[in-house]
Amino acid sequence: MRDLARLRLPSARLAYLSACDTLRTSTDLADEAVHIVSAFQMAGFPHVVGSLWHVVDAIGAEVARSVYEALHTGGGALDVGRTAQALHSTVRALRDTYPATPSLWACQVHAGP
Template identity: 35%
Template sequence: SACQTKIGELSRGDEVVGLNRAFLYAGTPTIIASLWNVDDAATGLLMKQFYSHWQGGMNKAEALQQAQKDLRETYPHPYFWAAFSLTGDAGNRE
C-alpha cells in the first residue's frame, strides 16, 4: 500500500502538492488515497471490498463508500476506515 499518499507539502500559493496531484497531472483518472498511515491489513481488506463492489456495478464513489462501511464491521475505529478519499473521476466502470 502507499500510506499517506494524499499528504503533501505546501508550496507557493499554499497549494498542496503531493503524490495525489502528480498522478492527476500525469493523466490518472481516479485516485484513492489515504490521509494518514493506515494498517496494511485494513487497507488490503478495504481495497478488496472496493474492487468487489466496483466490479459488481457500483460507481467508484459508491464502491469506496460501501467498502468503508464494510470495513467498519471488522475495524470500527475511524482510524482504519476514515483515512481514504477518492479524487478525480468517480463514475462508472470503463
C-alpha cells in the same frame, strides 16, 4: 511529484495508491495543494484512491480487495466510474465492523468525479 504531475496519460483511468499518507504535501510544495493523489490527477487519472494517514496493512488489503471486487465487471474489466461508490461502501462496512476505531477506516479517500 513534479515529474509525475508533468506526465500526460490520456488513457489512464484509475490509480489506487496503497501507500500511507498519499495526501500529504511535501515541504518543497507546501504553498501548493500538490500531493501524490493530485499529481496523479494532473497526469490524467480521473479517479485516484489514496489515504490521509498510516493504513494498517490488513485493513488496507481488505479495502483494496473490496474496492476492486466492486469494480470488476468480468473478463478483467473494471468499471472505474463506480470507484467513489465502491470505496464508500467499503468504508461503511469497515465503520460498521470497527465503529469505535475510525483511525482504521476514515483515512481512505477518493479524488475524482
